[in-house]
Amino acid sequence: MRIALVDLYATRGGSVYHRATAAAKILWAATMIACAILANDWETALGLAAIALAVLLTVRAPASFSLALAFYPVVFALLFALAIWRGSFAYPATLLLRALTASSTLAALILTTPYPNLFHHLHRFMPRAVCEALFLTYRAIFILVETIENVFRSLYLRGGYGTGSLARNLRGGAVGLGVGFLRAIDLTERMNQVMVIRGYEDRLHGSLTERLSAADALPVLLAFVAIAFSVAMRLLGETAIAIALPAAVAVAAASGVVNYVSIQDRDS
């Protein structure tokens, strides 16, 4: 299950990005995505993609997993790119690189930040009930996955799923999903009742206290680099390609090295 693995890598990792606060990483991600959307040439998009990929590939999650997360949306962008192909690769390449930048950025964000830390910052932009629903959903996903896995395992062992016709598998699958779903609802409701008993009054008081640390310097610096690079490319045009693009790639590589080398055990 992809979300469970993402959560595992986000919680266990020890790279600089893992140690940075969620606020700094959200700032970086928002800046990168905004710059990618506004990039109107492939050179700018390439520089931004280099920064995002440098971070993504150095957070010490398995490369195949990270790249699968980053390239999955690019497959859909490729369909658009192929549709507009007319011999010139500039605009299709910009589309692909924009998509790659955004997906790599988000992948790097979720692979280094546990979901509760992300949701914790969302209450500044979203109503309380939405954040609460997000938290309950996040919790329910893991309850559901565990319950459904158990139900499917027992179904498989009893021959009710995994063998035979499509119709039989569909029926068995529906029973597995249904039973898992009903159990998950029971567990979620019980969790809600326990929360009420413990003083929950329609408001989740987060115990998360994040303090600015030296590790925040990297995402903040990269956010500034992304903005400076995008502005330089737009203002200077051809001149910037010779200077700003190699500079952005060099910064991306250097930040990747810093992120990868300065690993720390989170338990220590």
Next chain:
Amino acid sequence: MSHIHIPDGVLPVWLWAGAFVLMALLVLFGLVRLGLERRRFLPTAATVAALCIVAMSIELGFYHFNLTGLAGILIPPFLTPLVAFIINFVLALMGHGGITVVGLNSLVTALEMTVAGLIFRTLSRRWKPSRSAWLATFVALAVSTTLVLALVLFLRSGGYAVQMEVMERFTVSESLIVILVYGVAIIGWVLEATLVSLLINLVARVRPQMLEVWK
């Protein structure tokens, strides 16, 4: 077709930003309507959203189940925008559709849920829940696919700014697009409707009160 697998930076800004604004208004309306019933509905809504997320994140080649029809049947209509937003937001964080497309995707998903719920409510007065759920899901998927297709063709035909170049240069004929989309999608609708029908059959037998959220 509960959401569009379009990454960031492809759709024009006016489209996704407008969809975000509309979605925010619908979510706020839902929250006002939810009011004091929050404790009653929120755990179920969260579990339904989680089930949809789990179903949508399991890729079967280029297809995945959505279970939005099931969600529409099990939660009240005023909560569908909130549940749709949560589903698409979490999926976008997993790289499943762009983060800027969350508003547009949520609108499509919420429409699908609401249509499925309304049809189910009407049909289940006379028909068995499983049969009503099958037809409700099938029609809801057909409606949302048609909406997305209409949107693509609308963008393609107009001289709209920004990336409309993409659509103008499309060389495939409109009728071929329509035939291809419906031809492939109908297989998914049948499978999805059958799965939702089987799930509703189970819920109707084990926990029939869950189908009475409309009352």
